[in-house]
Amino acid sequence: MKTEVPYFGVEAYVAGWNLTIAHDQQSFTTMWVQRGPRDQLNSILAGWTADSGATTGCYNQLCAGFVSTSTEITPGFLVRPTSVYGFEQYDxxxxxxxxxxxxxxxxxxxxxxxxxxxxxxxxxxxxxxxTETVAW
Structure with missing residues (x-):
């Protein structure tokens, strides 16, 4: 969603799935905010990837500047429990x-x-x- 009126946040409930993927596949879920012209774009993304950010961008503590404030949930934590097709869904x-x-x-x-x-x-x-843009 993009608007001239600024957003000050984005929220989503996301299910984590116990997927089996091949070595040449990836699975990720992200949400983000961004603002600015293309050559000066600022973006904040949160989510998880199947490859720990190896080929899908700068995630977790690999990005300089993020200040952790929790000892319970930290960047890189595993989302548990995970949903399994045909059974209970967790988000x-x-x-x-x-x-x-x-x-x-x-x-x-x-x-x-x-x-x-x-x-x-x-x-x-x-x-x-x-921000002018929020996305899921």
């Missing part, structure tokens, strides 16, 4: 939002609102006052 809530007083962008996970950490506002020049 987790993911939320990326801008804390208006500080300008920092927070990552919150689970239905219990566990604060994982934040991306300091100093990392961005185009995400200072919200």
């Amino acid at each position: 987790s809530k993911f939320l990326i939002y801008q804390d208006r007083p500080t300008g920092n962008w927070w990552l919150v996970v689970s239905k219990d609102n566990k604060f994982v950490g934040y991306w300091p506002k100093e990392l961005f020049n185009n995400l200072i006052s919200g």
Whole structure:
């Protein structure tokens, strides 16, 4: 979704599936916020990949600047339990939002609102006052 009126967050409930994929396949789920012209685009993505970000981008602690604030849920944690086709489905809530007083962008996970950490506002020049695009 893209708008002229800024968004200040994005939230989604996402099911984690116990998939079997071939070595030349990948599976990922992401949600993100972004803003700026193409040559100066600022993006924040959260989600998980089957290859730990090896070929799908900078994930987890491989990205400089993310400040972890939780010892319970950290970047790279495994989503458990996983859903299996034909059986019970499990999902987790993911939320990326801008804390208006500080300008920092927070990552919150689970239905219990566990604060994982934040991306300091100093990392961005185009995400200072919200975002124009949110996606899932």
